[in-house]
Amino acid sequence: MDAAAIRGIIEKGLLQIAPEAEFDDLQPTENIREELDIDSFDFLNFLIGLNEELGVDIPESDYEKLITMNDLTAYLEEKLQ
Amino acid sequence: MADFIMPSLGADMQEGILVAWRVQPGDRVHHGDIMAEIETQKGLFEIEAFADGVVGPLLVQPGPDKIPVGSLLTTINAPGEAVVEKTAPSATRIKISPAARKLARENQVDITSLRGSGPDGSVCLADVEQALTGTQVQRTVSSGKSKKEMKDFKTGMRQAIAAAMSLSNREIPHYYLSTDIDMSRALSWLEERNRQRSIRERLLPVVMPLKAVALALKDVPELNAHWVDGRLDLKKEVHIGFAVALRGGGLMTPALHNVDCLDLDQLMAAVGDLISRTRSGKLRGSEMTDAGVTVTSLGDLGVRTVFGVIYPPQVALIGLGKISEQPWAENGEILARPVLTATLAADHRAGDGHLGAQFLDRLNRLLQEPEKL
Numbered sequence: 427m428d429a430a431a432i433r434g435i436i437e438k439g440l441l442q443i444a445p446e447a448e449f450d451d452l453q454p455t456e457n458i459r460e461e462l463d464i465d466s467f468d469f470l471n472f473l474i475g476l477n478e479e480l481g482v483d484i485p486e487s488d489y490e491k492l493i494t495m496n497d498l499t500a501y502l503e504e505k506l507q
Numbered sequence: 508m509a510d511f512i513m514p515s516l517g518a519d520m521q522e523g524i525l526v527a528w529r530v531q532p533g534d535r536v537h538h539g540d541i542m543a544e545i546e547t548q549k550g551l552f553e554i555e556a557f558a559d560g561v562v563g564p565l566l567v568q569p570g571p572d573k574i575p576v577g578s579l580l581t582t583i584n585a586p587g588e589a590v591v592e593k594t595a596p597s598a599t600r601i602k603i604s605p606a607a608r609k610l611a612r613e614n615q616v617d618i619t620s621l622r623g624s625g626p627d628g629s630v631c632l633a634d635v636e637q638a639l640t641g642t643q644v645q646r647t648v649s650s651g652k653s654k655k656e657m658k659d660f661k662t663g664m665r666q667a668i669a670a671a672m673s674l675s676n677r678e679i680p681h682y683y684l685s686t687d688i689d690m691s692r693a694l695s696w697l698e699e700r701n702r703q704r705s706i707r708e709r710l711l712p713v714v715m716p717l718k719a720v721a722l723a724l725k726d727v728p729e730l731n732a733h734w735v736d737g738r739l740d741l742k743k744e745v746h747i748g749f750a751v752a753l754r755g756g757g758l759m760t761p762a763l764h765n766v767d768c769l770d771l772d773q774l775m776a777a778v779g780d781l782i783s784r785t786r787s788g789k790l791r792g793s794e795m796t797d798a799g800v801t802v803t804s805l806g807d808l809g810v811r812t813v814f815g816v817i818y819p820p821q822v823a824l825i826g827l828g829k830i831s832e833q834p835w836a837e838n839g840e841i842l843a844r845p846v847l848t849a850t851l852a853a854d855h856r857a858g859d860g861h862l863g864a865q866f867l868d869r870l871n872r873l874l875q876e877p878e879k880l
Contacts, residue, residue: 444754463754465807466711467782477706486701486709 432480432502436495439475443468454495482506508584509558515576516547516795518819519671522573523547525580534562536583543580545792548663549759554792558583603630664757675816679734680855683814686867688874690830690845696877713804714774716827716847718880719873720802721745721766727866729858730851731799733820739857748798748818749778751785760818761790762798771880806830806847815852822854823863825870847874 437449444462452461459469473484473492482505484492492498513523523545530542536556543554563582567574574580607630693715701709724731724745733740745767748760761784763777784790801818806829813826828848835844849870853863873880 446754459807465752466713467779470706470709470711471779474706484706486698 427480427503427506429499429503432499432506433495435476435479436498436502439472439479440464442475443472452495454499456495457493458495458498459493476502480506508563508582508588509560510579511542511556511581511583513545513574513576513578513580514554514792514796516549516552516792517667517671518674519667520547520549520576522575524571524573525567525569526551527569528565529553530562532562532564532581535586536560536562541791548660548667549757549795550660550664550788550790552790552792552795556583560584561586561588661756664753668758671818672816675819679817679819679822681817681852682855682860682863683850683852684860684863684867685812685848685850686871687833688847688849688871689835690847690874693874693877694830694845708772710771710775711778712830713806713827714771714778715874715877715880716804716849716870717747717749717763717766717778717802718769718771718774719870720800720825721747722873722880723866723869724800725767726869727862729862730823730853730866732822732857733799734822734854734857735820737856739822742799744797744799746798748801748821749781750801750803751782753786759785759790759795760798760801760803761785761794762796764794764797800825802827812848813850815850817852817854822857823866824852826850826852 437447440447440449440458440462444464447462452458458464464472469489473489476482477484480502482502488501492501513525516523524547526544526546528543530536530540536542537559538556540556541553542556542562545552545554560583563584565581567578567580690712694712697710697712697715728741729739731742731745733742744765746762746764747766748762750758750760752758761781763774763781766774766777769777781794798818798821800821801815801824803813803815803824804827805813806827809829809831811828811831813828815824815826817824826849828850830845830847832843833846834841835846836842849867851863851867
């Protein structure tokens, strides 16, 4: 799966918890939770969605690495290889 | 026979709209069954039966009219009980002084929602002035429901919060206490527990202080109570109002029920369910009224200390900040520890600072033994 497809899945997951999100305004290096005002419950639900969609296990100790769109895409890309 | 009335879903609610009946006359209902859907400034709610019995005639039909809190909607009759004909509430004439009526009309104040302080409950000028300078919740919101619907909802939500918070600040002499809690034991216990679990079964840290609040309230029950007519009404059950921010603005504090009886997994599921139903507008009326205390957690945005405003008629609000690494002095050494600042805003009419201090001390101790939560 290439980076564009992964990004599509990330955006789909984010839209479920932040339906008003506009990704054109979101820079790849911006803090997603801050920009889209996502609390810890919604963020956990988002990660659960990614886990179920992609079958990628995301240990709790990795949560803090997943801040920006670039972080998330790179993390998932590596896990899916 | 019991009257089923337009309920008050909080100190800020004056009226509601009957959106739909979910029962028919003659239906047998049990305590907790959904009877009707009503809409308030805070959204749509399912209203439950509060007794077992048979539904009487439906006295009000669904429609756009705003129905004052306390109006009779139907009755719930004991099985076999003869149904007494009751009539729908008729508009009673409101006693109001000419000056008050003029001021109300000029400022679009809905006089039916004012409580008169004059002779025989008549509305006088001071009542209208109070409505204007105080909560303003009685101001008629223009009801052009179409493309303005969302804007009206936001306006209504803001007015409802304004009313409750103004009442709180006007009437409740708040006192505030704060304590720093070393969360290292709690967090390492949680980390170990989560490591063995799939992502769907993991717990978020906030469930630990929530459960600890419930247990601490069992020891300091005076903070799990309502202040009504100058008296403290202690709550038997520990129902905790949990502040949930709505996307696009606004706030609701629906209740998590019997938190003291839930284990951490059940509590995590209950919190997730409550947040998603709050944000999708699927709350029950009882969840809006039966909390004995409120917890607000603002740590997600980096807040360290929460200075809360009590939600009347409750007498306490517990604030949770971000769990962050802080310098922590212990046994003559300074170490970095994860620290949670917990605060208490409490009603000084209902109790004194000593009581609040006991509560925070108990909360701290409980969080030092996470395996017992």
